[in-house]
Amino acid sequence: MAHQKIQSSARESFGEFAPAFVSYSEDVVFGDMWRREGLSLRDRSLITIAALVAGGMTEQLAYHLHLAAQNGLTQEEIVEEMTHLAFYAGWPRAASALQVAKQALDQIP
Incomplete structure (x- = not known):
C-alpha cells in the first residue's frame, strides 16, 4: 500500500x-x-518533539509541531509533553520550546 x-x-x-x-x-x-509500521505517526511525532526539545533544536520545532497536529496530537498534549520535558531536558529548553509552540500552534486552524 x-x-x-x-x-x-x-x-x-x-x-x-x-x-x-x-x-x-x-x-x-x-x-x-x-x-x-512499528510506531504510529502520532507516536513518531511525540518522540521527535521530545528529541528536538531535549536537544535544544527549536529551529526545526515549528515544522514538527504542524506535522504533529496533522498526526493527531492536540495543543494540550503538546504543551503537556513540553511541561513534562522541563524536568528531564531542562527548564530553559522547555521554555524556549513553549515559545515556539505558542507561535506555531496559534497558526493552526
Whole structure:
C-alpha cells in the first residue's frame, strides 16, 4: 500500500541548493523511516518533539509541531509533553520550546 509522501520543509528551504539533502529528507527520513509500521505517526511525532526539545533544536520545532497536529496530537498534549520535558531536558529548553509552540500552534486552524 502506497503512503502519502510527506513533503519536508527541506524542499522549501534548500530546493536546488541541496537537492540530495532534500531527497534524503523526503525519501529516507519521511519516506522509509516515518512510514515503518512499528510506531504510529502520532507516536513518531511525540518522540521527535521530545528529541528536538531535549536537544535544544527549536529551529526545526515549528515544522514538527504542524506535522504533529496533522498526526493527531492536540495543543494540550503538546504543551503537556513540553511541561513534562522541563524536568528531564531542562527548564530553559522547555521554555524556549513553549515559545515556539505558542507561535506555531496559534497558526493552526
